[in-house]
Amino acid sequence: MSTTTAPSSPRKTPGQKTPEQKTPVKPRAAFSLATLAEALPGAFRKLDPRLMWRNPVMFIVEVGAVLTSAIAIAEPFLGGPESSGGSTIPGSFTWGIAVWLWLTVIFANLAESVAEGRGKAQADSLRKTRTSTNAHVVAAYDETGDPAATTAELGELSSADLGLGDVVVVTAGELVPGDGDIVWGIASIDESAITGESAPVIRESGGDRSAVTGGTRVLSDRIVVKITSKPGETFVDRMIGLVEGASRQKTPNEIALNVLLSSLSIIFVVVTLTINPIASFVSAAASVPVLIALLVCLIPTTIGALLSAIGIAGMDRLVQHNVLAMSGRAVEAAGDVTTLLLDKTGTITYGNRQASEFVRLAGVREQELVRAAAISSLSDPTPEGKSIVDLARAQGVDVGETAAGDIIPFTAQTRMSGLDQPDGTQIRKGAGSSVIAWIEKDGRAASSVLADLNDQVERISQSGGTPLVVAVKSPGEEGRILGVVHLKDVVKDGLRERFAELRAMGIRTVMITGDNPLTAKAIATEAGVDDFLAEATPEDKMALIKKEQEGGNLVAMTGDGTNDAPALAQADVGVAMNTGTSAAKEAGNMVDLDSDPTKLIDIVRIGKQLLITRGALTTFSIANDIAKYFAIIPAMFAGVFPGLMVLNIMQLHSPASAVLSAIIFNAIVIIVLIPLALRGVKYRPLNASRILGRNLLIYGLGGVIAPFIGIKLIDLVVSLIPGF
């Protein structure tokens, strides 16, 4: 996580006016009895055929359950169950089938309810944050005269009535009334309502951490916020819509899978409907409950029952990673990504360069260079400056704590910073050409020195580092160039391995940087990316995306700036940082609440995992059919054709127990697989061939074998029931 986390305990929030908020969706146990109990009412509500209709496979099961129940009720009046395929059927058989068919449907609904429940919990807690709070609106905000709004008049306004551009004051313990940017102040903020992360984060005016989200709570200090969203269109409103709507949009692959499953179901309906007319010719007609049992066993109920739960859970997994997908389509696209565009700064490197060595020029004492570089950096708050001081201290040079004199800050014009000491000594460090120009103001520098300097600067640049030239002018002396500080971009740990993983998965990584090609190449090599785009402008980035897409690649990227917006919109998966500008958030199809660009890799993994889970359960479901055929078919006709018992390779006890066992297995397997559906199958970054081999072995072969064992075991129990 890249957000700055304050060390203090987050829960100390005295003076809260609203009731204690529950910490929302931190990953819970995937599946527990409590979640089951919560989801049960929903599972029953979903029995409504108008809702079931959306899932053709389970709708068929429900129709079967209704029919079987009707027959079970009617049977006692018609003289008991009719014999089927020449076998007598025990009296409780039809009831058994009916009950288990209902259970099959309820289990399927339960899976969906549990999955939805997790999204609902999040939506509910989000909704609580939206309950209107009172905002302290600054009547006439004076940006320059009174930026802290300490003297301005404050009015009270409901947060629901806040408009674009309103300025509000939020103090410790209060909820931020709406989305906005901090214009003054710094505060620690509890964003757990949105991110689920209980550690508070620091938000301050200016820079890229100024955005605050409505519904989050200020824990300390006082900030002035300018509202940037209209009421009803806040980030939280959109999140609620997404989390709740997740179940309603079907993704392309889900639609395609549904089509295939429906068509298989239709084939099996035809198979079942045609059995009796054909069987009647050889006097082997089966009874209706047995036919229904056969049908339900053959249609892909396992995947049909779990399909929507898998989709909802996939979205939920993203949310748990603090990523909001604007559509399920984007999640699927993430699994298909073939090219990842990664910004160098912040993604591949730590985003700040660090001093790695001091290189003195000929005739200069090392000590002098280190001291000059370090004392001029003492009051430099940037990480670069700090790293120079740290390196100097590490080399045992005493640089003191503070430097006396005037600090010369870095400007884009001078491209130098430095220190003017009280004794008149001036120290400057900065880009080579600027420092040389500064020296040559008082006369030419020796060509041997310049040549030496050039060599060093060149060497450092070639290795991907940034050379920082240090020079000094003492009163009465000629200016001297002391040497160069080697600032290095530090590549994050473990990235090489992750890029290698991505390569194995068939994903190419491209590093985007504003650096010159030389530097870019060195860092690209060190990080192990496949390609790089140096001196990149937003236009270059856009052109690269288009070129990749021309070649049929799917491109994913992250971005936060307004000038990233077009590229974010063009990319197939555009992940906007939460801290980013609202233009970037609008353009992307995902928002990362943690603003962590490396999360792109996780998003790809989650996308793939979602598809694999669907594929795995589909394979498992279809592979199950083989065993079910061998359980039911011999049982159906063995009364008339005893020879068919050869096919009863599981040695099931009786025709009735065989059919009932198959149905029970069919229902139980749904419950057993709910955790897997919600959690997603294990994904390992391997190449496609190996993933396929692995998954076919587990879910294909496993799907063939498991039901043989399961049905046999259930049959051993069922055979104990009198009459079976």
Next chain:
Amino acid sequence: MDVLFALLQVATLALILALLYRPLGEYMARIYTSKNDLKIERVFYRLVGVDSSSEQTWQAYLRGVLWFSGVGLIFVYLLQRFQTVLPYSLGLPAVPEGLSFNTAASFVTNTNWQSYSPEVTVGYTVQIAGLAVQNFVSAAVGIAVAIALVRGFSRRRSGTIGNFWVDLTRGTLRLLLPISVIGAIILIAGGVIQNFNGFTEISTLTGGTQSLPGGPTASQEVIKHLGTNGGGFFNANSSHPFEDPTAWTSLMFSVLMLMIPFSLPRTFGRMVGDKRQGYAILSVMATFYIASVAILSALERVGAGTAPALAGGAMEGKEQRFGIFASTLFGTTSTLTSTGAVNSMHDSYTALGGMMPMLNMMLGEVAPGGVGSGLYGMLILAVIAVFVAGLLVGRTPEYLGKKIRPREIKLASLYILIMPTLVLVGTALSFAIPGIREDVVSTSIWNPGNHGLSEVLYAFTSAANNNGSAFAGLTANTPWLNTALGLAMLFGRFIPIVFVLALAGSLAAQDKVPATAGTLPTHRPLFVGLLIGVTVIVTALTFFPVLTLGPLAEGLL
């Protein structure tokens, strides 16, 4: 002894097919990708007003297929109805309406189901101008549709999938005709008759007289097998010595049946620019083929009962001259290729053995299947397999760089729905509708019980899969069966073609996704195995319940 003989025959067959795979596959790829027209083709195009350089959308291509086949259907129907006024009709009467429809449908759909005895029903003109012509063009239509689908895979962002009239013409003139001419000459040398003698009266040894039909047989025989048609010149089909005089002509027929379907994967591999893809499809087809031949031969060799035990195998209904294996090899080849020619009575196979030809067809005629139809059927199954496998590796499934999206899956799913529905509904209706049931049971079925059920099931399986072989023992020349089977043939042929061409159009319009390490490789043994599994599960397993009532109940005692 006969096992060795059998292995030798298979080895010879495999060797010949292996030698043909590359040159024939490459030749076919050239035929359908060449930019040049032959002179005779140009004349033809000018006559029918076709611009051979223009391409068609899938809808236009489909209209071409349907229009051409529709006209063919009417033409063959009328030819039979007006047989009496035609020359060389051998004095045979007009063919009845129901039978004419059935026969016309049968030959236009490349099925060649024969509800009649050809030698006593149709004269030479109908045989040559009607049936033989359809033997050529219905085969050419099948290949054209397959090629159109392959173009769908090989093209990117294209609105067209080729020109039906060009594909039809080239397939007929450059592929089927030349091979048929050469083949006919070889067959004549081998003893197949080729004359216009009509009926010859001879005196038999016992003193009776027999009327022996003659006719232009050799010329029909080649295309009958080459085009996986199967409609014999004589009722006895390939067990008639005039059609199949020697053991080596019998083997040659197997070569003819298999050469195009088994070489088309090469054409496919060549046209999509990856020959390994062709080998993968070929492997799937060959696996089914070898397994099927082996199982059937084993079942028939073991036989069941006293007579087979004494004879050393189930000899009833077999090709007595060349032994069991000549029958099982031919039977398997003919039912796996949608040819439907027979040189033995499948009806007389052992109960389980008799299930094999049925199973062969129930696979959907894809291993290697009919000319063209085998390839497109297998590619549809590959699309389904790729879809499941693609999900398993975590990518939107893609085959040969084409994404399998909802539309593609919809078309593939509809395709696999048609055949089982036609077979099962057709069989069920035969028993479900009271009036028809009586007719079927009393007139059509000769054997009671499971075997009788198998006969009807076989007939609908054969018709819906455009195979055309019969289980024998079923009188199919009844109004119900003529009509129902005729419709099964037409629906079984043209509804799937609609979906295949629509799929071709939708694939051709797509861009190609470049292959990466994350792409599912579709040329490896793993995928071959998966495709075999998908084929078995989505087609053959569907028929498990009915097969239980038919051959399985009969065979498992």
